[in-house]
Amino acid sequence: MFLTFADPEHSLQEQRFIIMGESAKGRLLVVAYTDRAGGIMRLISARPVTRKERKAYESDL
Numbered sequence: 001m002f003l004t005f006a007d008p009e010h011s012l013q014e015q016r017f018i019i020m021g022e023s024a025k026g027r028l029l030v031v032a033y034t035d036r037a038g039g040i041m042r043l044i045s046a047r048p049v050t051r052k053e054r055k056a057y058e059s060d061l
Contacts, residue, residue, distance in 0.1 A: 020057045
């Protein structure tokens with residue numbers, strides 16, 4: 001299961017998105033990305049969730 005939402009606070013030049021979900025190894029991660037022309041997805045960052053993000057993720061399931 002994963003959650004996807006827009007992230008308008010971090011850029012005025014491009015539309016950014018956040019995905020929160022489990023990796024293949026069961027780790028809960030946050031991934032920030034933007035869509036580029038031609039169907040290309042540019043990865044901005046990927047990291048483990050914080051405790052606060054984990055609670056928010058688990059309450060939204």
